[in-house]
Amino acid sequence: MEPVRDDTDGPDRHHQRPAGLSDATVEALGSLSKALETTERARGHLYSFHQLTGTADLELDRAALLLREAGHEPWADRVETELLGRNVIPGHWTFQIIEAYDRTYYRPFTDMEHEAVRQLADGRDHLYEAEMKEARRTRNHRHHTARP
Numbered sequence: 001m002e003p004v005r006d007d008t009d010g011p012d013r014h015h016q017r018p019a020g021l022s023d024a025t026v027e028a029l030g031s032l033s034k035a036l037e038t039t040e041r042a043r044g045h046l047y048s049f050h051q052l053t054g055t056a057d058l059e060l061d062r063a064a065l066l067l068r069e070a071g072h073e074p075w076a077d078r079v080e081t082e083l084l085g086r087n088v089i090p091g092h093w094t095f096q097i098i099e100a101y102d103r104t105y106y107r108p109f110t111d112m113e114h115e116a117v118r119q120l121a122d123g124r125d126h127l128y129e130a131e132m133k134e135a136r137r138t139r140n141h142r143h144h145t146a147r148p
Helices: 023-069 073-083 094-121 127-136
Strands: none
Touching: 023 073, 023 094, 023 127
16 A cells, blocks of 8 residues: 655645746846845835935924924924925925835836746745755654645
8 A cells, every 4th residue: 555645745836946947047036036135125124214204394383382482483493494304305295215115126126027927937935945844844844844
């Protein structure tokens, strides 16, 4: 009697290399994916910049009020006219920087990465990582299962 093969003790079909896909292509797509992941982090930092700048701008209302209450009317006026609502770069608030980044860099980058994976790897994402997981996990260990 042959042993029963457990077909779940390996990556699912979406994380298996398509027939004929070379090591070089898997590595190249892994590198492209890693670059995109770094871009995702950079975009997250832009959102942090956006939220922190917005929070600072809203706090200027309180600063102007407190300056005014402390008898420093000219300083309160300066805060309100020179800083409150000021562009962070000429003509731009932070949301406009994010929109420009998304339009000119982020979306073209994500589109190209998705297209490369679709055309070169039959749409199968993270093949490099999936193969790394298979090579590094301990079989038959409950915390090293191949699939969720």
